[in-house]
Amino acid sequence: MQFVLPLNRLKNQTTLSVGGKASQLGKLLGSGVRTSPGFVVTTEAFNLFLESAKIRPEVIKILSSIDHSSSVSVGKSAQKIKQLILSKTIPQSIVTQVKESASRLPGNTFAVRSSGIVEDAQEASWAGEFDTFLHRSSKTIGKDIQRCWASRFNPRALVYQKEQKINPKNIGMAVIVQTMIPSEVAGVGFTLNPVTHDAEQLVIEAGLGLGESLVSGQITPDNYVVDKYSFEILDKTISHQAFLLKRGSVGVVKQTLTQKQGSKQKLSDQLIKELAKQMILVEKHFGHPCDIEWAVAKGKIYILQSRPITGIQKEVLEPPKHTYKQMWETAGFGAFGVSVAVVESLRFRKEFSSFSEKNWFLTSEKTQCAMYYSREEMKQAAKWGKKDFLNPAWCKEYFARSKKSYQSAGSFVKKHSFSTLQNFSRDELYTATQKAGDLLAELFAYFTMCQPQCTADLENTLQMELQGNISSLEIPKIVAELNRPTQMTTIEREQLDWLGLCSMNVTEKEAIPLLQKHADMYGIIGTAGSAKFDLEYYQKLFKKRNKQEAAQEFKKKKKYWLSVAAEKRRLARKLKISSQAVKIGNIIADVGYNRFELRLQGWMPLYFWFLSALFPTLEKRYGLPTHLSMQLTFVELLQFLTSKQVDLKELEQRSRFLFYRHDDGRTSIITGPAGRKLAEKNVPPLPKNVKELSGQVAQVGLVTGKAFILRWNSPNLNEDMDKMPKGSILVVGQTLPHLMPAIKKASAIVTDEGGMASHSAIVSRELGIPCIIGTGLATKLIKTGQKLRVNANEGVVEILSR
Structure with a gap:
């Protein structure tokens, strides 16, 4: 039986045999464009593997037992199936055909990619759901194919299959093997403008070196907008690139770029227009708008793959599918804070929570930030947030992870003071920065998992549970009571300790060591305003104290905290509130307490560490002003620590104004007039004559x-x-x-x-x-x-x- 087919011979094979991506590549070869040679390992090979290993029944049994509302259930099931697949041996008949086909390909390094089976889900692209293995040798192809098969059951793929209503019995997977193109420039292209949905424009994104750095979001690419008919270049945004990825003797290596190299236009005007013409050929061949990956090697353009721009071809002439709403504002956040809080944190959210936003934008003017989320995605966040928080196992794990992370933050900050950093070598500084950034991203992940949009359905469900037994006028009051935390947060402990201190019979001089101790313990509260509350701050407050009032308030607060749990139970009994309503109220209360601690013990002190310890160290050691360090993304910060190169002009522009966008998972930062223009276009207008x-x-x-x-x-x-x-x-x-x-x-x-x-x-x-x-x-x-x-x-x- 034929388990391997060359890409240039895919004619009558259905997507059920070779998968959507391989089918598209086979068709690409007939469109007149140049692409990388390769072959596809068919779904029949995967089926034979499952049968010979005798694991198909067990895989289906595991799949049928998944609770898709629980990320814990999905994750455990995915791990079980992955272990099953990787522990078995591929039949020799398949191995032989793969080796023979690989030997006929030019080059000595290969890309091994999954090719998902779409069946009837025409709108499902499977984009980004499976694993890809690049720069592989002929010796590893067999194992890489097996790893691709296992990625068919990644947690995100299992959730995606459920969301797209794809037949759960369809567990097929094809795998593509292609010669790697040693690209000098690479990127992606869209045959309609993905932001404005203008069908008369093409958009090309380009970066130096291999395409992985662009696709994975490690660099900000150049952006070119081209007229679809005249091929006139309508707009160019040239981004600075600090490094490129290239093929080394073993795997991929990073090459640092000079300021001049990184700031030049990545693709010449001539190649932009030539690529635009090839993109038109691809779109005409398929008959729908396309998302295209491309590369340039030795002056020649290669089209690496093409997929439909899903969910858009029917709505090209309609308004964009996302409308946006401002959800929060803050000050003191530059590109660094945003990149960690809402970009780097996605790694942890995708791994643990059931949903993470793919579409948002942020405007920042002199570090005054406003964050806008997609209204459509906020509805999804509410639905999945409710399912997660109502899952006892997930909820318990969430609170445990949160606590561990903010305790780790406190320990890190104590061990890495400004004075300690002065003795660090460059490598030690890099390691500390990477550790702190990863921890900060994790803290923000847990913090953003309980944003208002994530708990909205939970709160609505509580109100609905109360309807019937309680009048509508009383419901807000009862909701407020049920949502009261029974644990004191850091801010509430500070208030109680402060009242106790102010009620003590001591002079201002005698109070100094007590005030210093209070400042050491709670001064971090002030860092939301960019400076700690120090001894001087608390001395001024202490001078204004009213000892008698403080003593009365202290007794009142202490009594409140001793009785709050009992009062909630008494209220539930008196009004005959359902156990489900009590449960939801307790969850919201615990979420509120946890959110406080994530902020006060977690990301606030750690973010302040960057501002007060790391960035001043960089200024002292390398001359980069702190206000510009704040405008480096986390990835750029790590690059700076290795290269010492930075685009000061770009950072200055960011410090004045930036438009930070996450568009279907693709991140970009636009500054200057172009950024302001995008902000004006996307920020919802204010209503008039509001009463x-x-x-x-x-x-x-x-x-x-x-x-x-x-x-x-x-x-x-x-x-x-x-x-x-x-x-x-x-x-x-x-x-x-x-x-x-x-x-x-x-x-x-x-x-x-x-x-x-x-x-x-x-x-x-x-x-x-x-x-x-x-x-x-x-x-x-x-x-x-x-x-x-x-x-x-x-x-x-x-x-x-x-």
């Missing part, structure tokens, strides 16, 4: 008063808080720990950001301050001094004066 805003009730109450806006980009945030009159309605993007002085003066709180596990929700409930969260645009539509009525019984903010 009221709606949001989510975090703490019930009805308050009328004057608004006081706090903005993250204020250069004098502490002074602004001092100026805030007592009794004001605090309007802010999101309350954070270092805003407590303003929060305590507020008669009500209104926030842009939402989530019952947010800082605003938890603090307002504890302090009994009426609070409405998740209004979206309050800080943009309300002005300081305007008269507001905050109806936190119904979740409505009325603007009473203009």
Whole structure:
């Protein structure tokens, strides 16, 4: 039986035999373009392997037992199947045909790629779901094919199959083996503009060296926009490339580029136009818009593969499929913070959670950042977040991982002070940076897993559970009670300790060592405002203390924390609240506590370590100013530590303005006029003549008063808080720990950001301050001094004066 077929002889074979990717490659050879020679190991070979190894029944049994709502179940099942496949031997008949076919290919290194079986799922591309092995020798091809087969059951592939409603009994897999092209330039191309969906434009992305660095997101590629009919180059964005990947004697090696080499245009105008013409040939041959991988070697263009741009060909003339909503704002985050928080963290989210966003963008002007997520993907995040958090095994693991990571952060920061770093060699500094960056990415992964969009369905389910037994007017109040954490967060421990300290019968001088100890333990709370709360800060507060009031408040808080768990149980019994509602309320409460600790013990101190220890070390040792280090992505930071080369002009542009985009998993940073143009095009316009805003009730109450806006980009945030009159309605993007002085003066709180596990929700409930969260645009539509009525019984903010 023929188990191996040359790509140039794939004529009548169906995708069920050779897979979608191999079928496309076979057709490419008939379109008149140049591609890499190779062969495909058919699905019949995989079937024979399963039968000869006698593992098919066991594989199907494992697949049928998966709980797809549980990432733990999916992960364990995937691992079992992988071990089964890799422990068996490929039949000799298949090995012989593979060796003979490989010997007839030119070159001595190969790419081994999966070719998924699509069957009836025309919209499913399987893109990125399986594993690829590059620069392999003829000696390893057999094992690499086996590893490709095993990747058919990767966790992400199993979830994707479920989402795409692909027949679960269809477990076939074909594998492609091709000669590696030693590319000088490589990249991807789209036969319609993937951002605007303009069918009259082509978009080409290009990087120096092998294409892996571009596809994996390690570099920011050049971007060229070409008219589809005249082949006029409409726009060029030239990016700096710090390194390239090339084929070495063994595997792939990294070559550092000089400033001049990395800043040049990667593909000449002539080759851009020639490639555009070949892309048109491919699109005409297939009859639909294509996503194309290409390479240039010795001046010749090779089309490596092509796949349909899924979910778009029917909607080319319609608006883009994603609409965006601002979800959070922050200050002090440059390209580094964003790259770690929402790009590098995806590695950990994909490994553990059931869903991670592929489409978002962020604008940053002088480190004042606004984050926008796809509304469509936020619905998916809500659905999968609910399934994850309602899974006891997943939830337990999530909290355990979170705690381990923020404890590791505390230990790392203690061992790597600024003075310690001064004695580090270059290699030691690189190792410490990589470890800190990976840990920070992991912390942000767990933090973003419980963003408001991830817990939205959980919160809605709680409200629905309460309907019927409880009046609609009482539900917000009961929800707030059920969502109260029973554990004190770091901020609440600090408040209790501070009240205890202020109620002590000691002089200001006698209090100094106590205040220093307090600052050492809790000063990190101030780093959200870019500086620790130090001894001087606490001395000023101590001078203003009222010993009697502090003692009373201390007793009140201590009593509250001793009784909160019992009060929740009493409430549930009194109102006959279902066990499911109590369970969900406890989960949200635990998520809120965990989110606090991830922030206060985890990413805040570790991010501050970069700002206060690592970046000043780089400035002292290599002359790179800290404000520019903040504009390096994490990958660029590691590259700088090895090459000492950086594009200062690009970093200066980023520090002024950047548009950071994640478009279907592809990341890019655009600065200057082009970045501002994209921001203007993508940022939703503000509504006009708004008289009221709606949001989510975090703490019930009805308050009328004057608004006081706090903005993250204020250069004098502490002074602004001092100026805030007592009794004001605090309007802010999101309350954070270092805003407590303003929060305590507020008669009500209104926030842009939402989530019952947010800082605003938890603090307002504890302090009994009426609070409405998740209004979206309050800080943009309300002005300081305007008269507001905050109806936190119904979740409505009325603007009473203009």
